[in-house]
Amino acid sequence: MADGQALLKARFGMELPGVEVPDVIAPLLDRRVVRRYTDQAVPDSLLDALLAAAQSAPAKSDLQQYSVVVMRDAPRIKQIADWIGTMDWIATAPVFLIWCGDMRRGQLLCNLHNMPHANNNLDTFLNTAVDCSLAMGQFMAAAEAVGLGTCPISYVRSHIERVSPLLGLPAGVYPVAGLTVGWPVFRRPVSMRLPPSIVVHRERYDDVQLENDIMTYDDRRRDREPVAPGGLKNNDVYPPREGVGWSENVARQLSVPERFGFAAYLRTKGFDLA
Numbered sequence: 001m002a003d004g005q006a007l008l009k010a011r012f013g014m015e016l017p018g019v020e021v022p023d024v025i026a027p028l029l030d031r032r033v034v035r036r037y038t039d040q041a042v043p044d045s046l047l048d049a050l051l052a053a054a055q056s057a058p059a060k061s062d063l064q065q066y067s068v069v070v071m072r073d074a075p076r077i078k079q080i081a082d083w084i085g086t087m088d089w090i091a092t093a094p095v096f097l098i099w100c101g102d103m104r105r106g107q108l109l110c111n112l113h114n115m116p117h118a119n120n121n122l123d124t125f126l127n128t129a130v131d132c133s134l135a136m137g138q139f140m141a142a143a144e145a146v147g148l149g150t151c152p153i154s155y156v157r158s159h160i161e162r163v164s165p166l167l168g169l170p171a172g173v174y175p176v177a178g179l180t181v182g183w184p185v186f187r188r189p190v191s192m193r194l195p196p197s198i199v200v201h202r203e204r205y206d207d208v209q210l211e212n213d214i215m216t217y218d219d220r221r222r223d224r225e226p227v228a229p230g231g232l233k234n235n236d237v238y239p240p241r242e243g244v245g246w247s248e249n250v251a252r253q254l255s256v257p258e259r260f261g262f263a264a265y266l267r268t269k270g271f272d273l274a
């Protein structure tokens with residue numbers, strides 16, 4: 001039987017008295033991304049089962065507005081890794097999945113049935129991203145369950161103007177994230193999450209204690225996994241210094257615009273986002 005409190009302590013840096021962790025969900029508490037893979041192949045028979053599990057995720061109104069491109073060709077995977085430049089483990093993955101939001105299929109279906117597609121809007125964009133993310137999340141859980149490691153890669157969106165043509169993504173289809181898949185060389189330690197008291201609200205949203213609670217979390221996290229110098233965000237804007245906590249590093253990241261042209265790019269690919 002899993003030691004629930006040990007898993008919770010690893011995940012949150014504190015025990016959560018009264019919480020009982022059923023054995024079947026213990027592996028979910030123990031999950032983590034994997035950023036280095038062995039040479040061992042991932043058989044198609046297994047990959048296709050994991051993709052079937054991913055497709056079993058719920059989808060808004062059963063519209064299933066996402067697609068996934070399976071990359072196995074090492075030079076093409078390396079091409080994307082090289083464009084990104086800072087994530088060399090991507091090229092060690094035998095499989096690279098590109099999870100895409102897909103409005104195109106719905107448009108084609110309307111066309112097929114001689115009806116207008118009247119939902120090219122922000123809600124549909126969100127629905128495509130949510131459907132896609134749920135499927136990717138279910139894929140990750142399934143992959144972990146069989147001992148594979150995965151890591152989402154949002155940086156494919158930082159090179160969207162090169163990644164999209166490489167994959168032949170048509171209008172109405174955009175990458176939400178890449179996902180490296182392979183057999184782990186090692187598993188890094190569990191990364192400490194915000195305590196449920198910050199994230200989980202009961203009946204009403206309430207963050208009056210946020211500042212205090214975040215300071216406590218910063219301290220707890222700093223003790224276990226201090227932000228490494230290499231993990232400091234935007235060193236070119238804010239001088240590196242010792243002792244930066246999680247929340248300050250978040251602020252360092254969020255204070256500088258990221259993927260500034262994404263909405264403009266999506267508009268060129270047929271999304272109205274209205």
Ligand SMILES: Cc1cc2nc3c(=O)[nH]c(=O)nc-3n(C[C@H](O)[C@H](O)[C@H](O)COP(=O)(O)O)c2cc1C
Nearest residue numbers: 031032033035087151152153154155156177190191
């Ligand atoms: C949508 C999404 C995009 C991500 N993009 C990247 C990425 O581009 N590169 C990377 O190394 N990790 C990426 N990650 C992984 C996160 O950095 C990782 O989940 C986080 O640091 C927490 O670690 P853990 O998953 O091991 O708990 C991404 C995760 C998500 C959910």
